[in-house]
Amino acid sequence: MPELPEVETVVRGLRVSLPGRTILDVRLGKADFIDDPGLLADSLPGKRIAEVIRLGKFICVVLEPEKKISGPEGSSDGRLNFIVHLGMTGQLTVKGAGDPVTLHTHCFFALDDGQEIRYRDIRRFGRMLVVPESGMGEFLGNLGREPLEIGAEEFQKEFSSRRARVKALLLDQRVLRGVGNIYADESLFRARLHPARIAASLTKKQLLALHRAVLEVLEEAIRFRGSSISDYVDSKGKRGTFQQQHRVYQRKGKPCFRCRGKIRRVIVAGRSSYFCPRCQPAPRGRKK
Ligand SMILES: [Zn+2]
Structure with a gap:
């Protein structure tokens, strides 16, 4: 999508x-x-x-x-x-x-x-x-904040008050507009956060790292003219190339670029979520 x-x-x-x-x-x-x-x-x-x-x-x-x-x-x-x-x-x-x-x-x-x-x-x-x-x-x-414009402090405030899984919040278009499954997973990997973490349980430092990761991933993906997973093409009909830069998305079973551990796929908030279990440890009391 x-x-x-x-x-x-x-x-x-x-x-x-x-x-x-x-x-x-x-x-x-x-x-x-x-x-x-x-x-x-x-x-x-x-x-x-x-x-x-x-x-x-x-x-x-x-x-x-x-x-x-x-x-x-x-x-x-x-x-x-x-x-x-x-x-x-x-x-x-x-x-x-x-x-x-x-x-x-x-x-x-x-x-x-x-x-x-x-x-x-x-x-x-x-x-x-x-x-x-x-x-x-x-x-x-009906639309949330623009992810490329929201400031670090505002982002942190928006997320720190919510008892929802951080992945679900990233996907919620009433919170941020424009982030979907690919860039949520890629951002969480860069911020080293498990997708099932509850936003309100994250430290300020972790939320600021997530904000930075979202910005970096989106800006980098724009430079690569987007990810062509299925039918996406630009206004001239050309495919994007950021799919070659994905570190976790659709890489189940492949080695993590950071630790060489195996990337796993779980369902969080009803959506496939790709993550590295070593780099993105599960919340306490939750093994899967
Ligand atoms: Zn890893």
């Missing part, structure tokens, strides 16, 4: 080609992952793309209000946000309108320069919606 580094990589790619372009036409195939397909198809044509930003794991294409040629300045349309979540297998790419179309491509957004934005999603667990600027407060209210 694309997480923060993958989505950031897609957003950086889209930022090269989209701002300044106008969406001319929307064509939809299967649309069961779109909140309101009619609204999407009606409201996007004619809109000019102002910028592309990332909100956690969401891609947000900000559309300028339509310029009324004869009307007065600032006729009350307001900005629209075209928001895409890639789900498990979503791909948002920019292609030439004449480029071959791959199977499972469900949406086409024609641009005024002969290119088009395409959305492909094999499993269709993605999501697409249009949110007016006035609705963004509510939309963002």
Whole structure:
């Protein structure tokens, strides 16, 4: 599933080609992952793309209000946000309108320069919606802090008060937005913390180490243009390479890079968790 580094990589790619372009036409195939397909198809044509930003794991294409040629300045349309979540297998790419179309491509957004934005999603667990600027407060209210921006002290405060497993907290999008299973496991390994530790039982030093590990792992993964585990590709259709840097994720039975012990897999918070039992000792009274 694309997480923060993958989505950031897609957003950086889209930022090269989209701002300044106008969406001319929307064509939809299967649309069961779109909140309101009619609204999407009606409201996007004619809109000019102002910028592309990332909100956690969401891609947000900000559309300028339509310029009324004869009307007065600032006729009350307001900005629209075209928001895409890639789900498990979503791909948002920019292609030439004449480029071959791959199977499972469900949406086409024609641009005024002969290119088009395409959305492909094999499993269709993605999501697409249009949110007016006035609705963004509510939309963002459901999302936690941005992991690349939260300060060390705030991170420590956020985690130290909670009696939840540290892995579950890292995955909780209402606490931090954008961290998923890969980067939670990789961060916990670097911070030498067992995924089943209770956050409130960790020392300040351990929480500060975890904060640093989350930042380092995410920034490094962005430099490697994300991890391509299954279908993830960037906005040009290229795969990322951070999967070659994983130290624990999906390395069950392989030697730990630090101690040569065997990496193990357990279920924590309902999710597979990869860790090194020697480098990340289990909480007291809990052997597995
Ligand atoms: Zn180890």
